[in-house]
Amino acid sequence: MQYQSDSHHYCSSSVHTAVDPLERVVRLASGSAVVIFSISTCCMCHAVKSLFCGMGVNPTVYELDHHPRGKEIERVLTRLLGGGSAVPVVFIGGRLVGAMDRVMASHINGTLVPLLKKAGALWL
Amino acid sequence: MASQRLGEAALSESGPSHHHHHIPYSLPHMLHHPNTSFIRNQEGSAFDFGELEEAIVLQGVKINNDETKQPLYTTVRPAATLEMFPSWPMRFQQHTPRGSSKSGEESTDSGSAVNTLSTTRLEPDSPISRKTSSDHRLPPPQPPPQMDTGSGVDSPRTGGSQTQPAAKQAPEKTLRRLAQNREAARKSRLRKKAYVQQLESSRIRLTQLEQDLQRARSQGLLLGGGGVAGGNISSGGAIFDMEYARWLDDDHRHMSELRTALQAHLSDGDLRVIVDGYIAHYDEIFRLKGVAAKSDVFHLITGMWTTPAERCFLWMGGFRPSDLIKMLITQLDPLTEQQVMGIYGLQQSSQQAEEALSQGLEQLQQSLINTIANGSINDNMHHMAVALGKLSNLEGFVRQADNLRQQTLHQLRRILTVRQAARCFLVIGEYYGRLRALSSLWASRPRETLIVDDSSCQTTTTDLQMVQSSQNQFSNF
Numbered sequence: 001m002q003y004q005s006d007s008h009h010y011c012s013s014s015v016h017t018a019v020d021p022l023e024r025v026v027r028l029a030s031g032s033a034v035v036i037f038s039i040s041t042c043c044m045c046h047a048v049k050s051l052f053c054g055m056g057v058n059p060t061v062y063e064l065d066h067h068p069r070g071k072e073i074e075r076v077l078t079r080l081l082g083g084g085s086a087v088p089v090v091f092i093g094g095r096l097v098g099a100m101d102r103v104m105a106s107h108i109n110g111t112l113v114p115l116l117k118k119a120g121a122l123w124l
Numbered sequence: 125m126a127s128q129r130l131g132e133a134a135l136s137e138s139g140p141s142h143h144h145h146h147i148p149y150s151l152p153h154m155l156h157h158p159n160t161s162f163i164r165n166q167e168g169s170a171f172d173f174g175e176l177e178e179a180i181v182l183q184g185v186k187i188n189n190d191e192t193k194q195p196l197y198t199t200v201r202p203a204a205t206l207e208m209f210p211s212w213p214m215r216f217q218q219h220t221p222r223g224s225s226k227s228g229e230e231s232t233d234s235g236s237a238v239n240t241l242s243t244t245r246l247e248p249d250s251p252i253s254r255k256t257s258s259d260h261r262l263p264p265p266q267p268p269p270q271m272d273t274g275s276g277v278d279s280p281r282t283g284g285s286q287t288q289p290a291a292k293q294a295p296e297k298t299l300r301r302l303a304q305n306r307e308a309a310r311k312s313r314l315r316k317k318a319y320v321q322q323l324e325s326s327r328i329r330l331t332q333l334e335q336d337l338q339r340a341r342s343q344g345l346l347l348g349g350g351g352v353a354g355g356n357i358s359s360g361g362a363i364f365d366m367e368y369a370r371w372l373d374d375d376h377r378h379m380s381e382l383r384t385a386l387q388a389h390l391s392d393g394d395l396r397v398i399v400d401g402y403i404a405h406y407d408e409i410f411r412l413k414g415v416a417a418k419s420d421v422f423h424l425i426t427g428m429w430t431t432p433a434e435r436c437f438l439w440m441g442g443f444r445p446s447d448l449i450k451m452l453i454t455q456l457d458p459l460t461e462q463q464v465m466g467i468y469g470l471q472q473s474s475q476q477a478e479e480a481l482s483q484g485l486e487q488l489q490q491s492l493i494n495t496i497a498n499g500s501i502n503d504n505m506h507h508m509a510v511a512l513g514k515l516s517n518l519e520g521f522v523r524q525a526d527n528l529r530q531q532t533l534h535q536l537r538r539i540l541t542v543r544q545a546a547r548c549f550l551v552i553g554e555y556y557g558r559l560r561a562l563s564s565l566w567a568s569r570p571r572e573t574l575i576v577d578d579s580s581c582q583t584t585t586t587d588l589q590m591v592q593s594s595q596n597q598f599s600n601f
Contacts, residue, residue, distance in 0.1 A: 043491065044520055047484025054476050085520075100520075101527045107473045108531040109538070110466075 001053065002032070002060045004067075021072040025080075028073075029091035032060035033121035037077055037089045039065050044100055045088040051103070055113075057121045059090075093119035331568055342428065357428070360419025365429050367412050371405075378402045379553045382546050392542045399545050403537055410530045413441070414523055421519045431563035434556070440481060440525035445474040445532040448552065452536070455551045456544065466539040470532065477528050485521050488514060 019027075029035045034052060038045035040063045052059045064070035064087065077086040081099055090097045092115050097103055106112040116122040342357065342365055357365070378401065385398050417424055424442075427435035437444065449471040459467065492514050499507035537545050 041491070043484045043488040043517055044524070046487045047480045047521075047524075050483040051476060051480035054479060100524055104477050104524065104528055105531045107477055108470065108528065108535050110469060110473070110535070112473075 001049065001058060004028075004060060004062050021069070021076045024069060025073055025076045026094075028062060029096070030094035033093060033119040034059035034116065035091040036061045037073065037087055038063055039087050041065070042087055044085075048088040048090065048100055048103060051107070055116070055122065057116060059121075092116060092121070335564070335567055358420045358423060360416055361423030361428065364412060364416035364420070364423065368409070368429055371409050371412070374405060375553060378405050379550060379557075382550050382553075386543070386546055386550070395546055396542045399537070399542055399549065402549050403533065406533055407530065410526045413526050417441075417519045417522045417526075421522055424522050425518060431560045433559050433563040433566065437559075439478065440485065441522040442526060442529055443556075444478060445529050446471055446478055448532070449474060449536075451555060452548060452551060456540070456548055459544070463539055463544075467536075470535050470539065474528065474532050481521060481524055481528070488517050488521070 025037075028037075034057055036045070036048060036052070036059045038049065038061050049059065049061065062073070064074050067073065074086040077089050078084070080096060081089065084099070088100055090099075090103050092112075097106060097112075097115070103112065106115070113122065117124075378398075381398055382402060385395055390398075413424060416429075421441075423429060425440065427438040427441065430438065434443075437447065439447075449467065453467060453471070456467070492511060495507055495511045495514060499511075536548060540548055
């Protein structure tokens, strides 16, 4: 698991320029094969992290309570999910998979593993 | 000692017409004497009932002047008639191992009488039934309630004193009286046997009633006040229990529909409608559980809505999907290779998902423990608020677990053909039906296993009989 406490993917200038929060999220999500937005104290986030680690995946995790832009990212995610809790949210291959229930449903119906393989997060 | 015999003599000698009525009534008074030395005497040296009668009569015991008799009768509590039978088996127990000369019905009595030792709650029907039984009974001068208060014993006492000199003077009359006593004793033993059998059936009925009561209470039908004072179930939990009971009834209906459809060899199209209807039925319970999780997550997660056997296997407020798959794998033959792969894949992914959720819940529990443990006196309310916030996450976990269950069932439907799916859901329904039946059987199993030695093999037989008779229930599912 890779924890990003700050946006290493951006050059320093982008931190100060007004980046649309949604754009920021998209950019963060596209940075790795598997991206999880989480809060360090959230237990459901711990569950989703355990799921991926148990499958042998190495997700990139953004702990929003430790992120300088955490609050606005949370707002964006809440909007993306259509309400409810902002975290955990999973992106695979830059595309939004969803919250815990969507992740689990896709794992059960067998679509998660092919998605992971296509994104390069899983090798057989 | 003598005073107790007085009791019997007093009642047994009040006159020929009343003789045989009093023998059964006299025993409770004797045996109810506070120091129960009579019982001890019986234990020490088993003697024949007939011998007792003769001993009493031939000794010509005085009854008038014995003052201890007064407390004997007045201390007889209304429960005396309840205890009259528990004390009898002591006599019978001694007779049985000795291969007594008494009739075989007595050993049966002792067996069943031992069982009734544990049942003292039921009102005695026997005195009332005795009152109404029509065989050879003349209206007794002392009906049992009067006997309890001791007010009715005056006449036999005086009657006894009157007949005492008569007994010494007319041995033939005495012998006739003894014969009548024996006859009365035999008849009373028969009546006792009937009474004991009545007690046994009442006991079984009582256990069933208790179960029904508990079930009804858990379904919130007996809240009487919205579960505030005496209720130990929230209204959300009670509402869910009622909905779940209704869902179970629907489940039976769906299952019989599935069964008939499979036997009738309906077309795939028709069968699909029924199978999809059954899946919608499962979707419904998950929806109801979601609503219940909002109002009372503890009710769901502790499994108070299920039967004890189901509760034993509970995982996060319901069944464990991977266990269900494991059970189904053996029952779903024949499957194509692709289907086998699909089922094993489903088992693996459900196991991984379960593991992830379990780890998340474990972290929640740890966090909760830390919050509660670190609550200081000054900061108590704050820590409580934090703990409450963490507890609210429980609902999320139960929701995700139910989601997992729902997705598993849907995936099963996708992997299998219509006919296979129909059989699969029938197997699932029957499996949980048996699990629920197991709970009921366990709850109503005979408790005589507490009594060891002589009755232990008897108990085993009863258990076996119970199991065999219950297997017929499974065919209903």
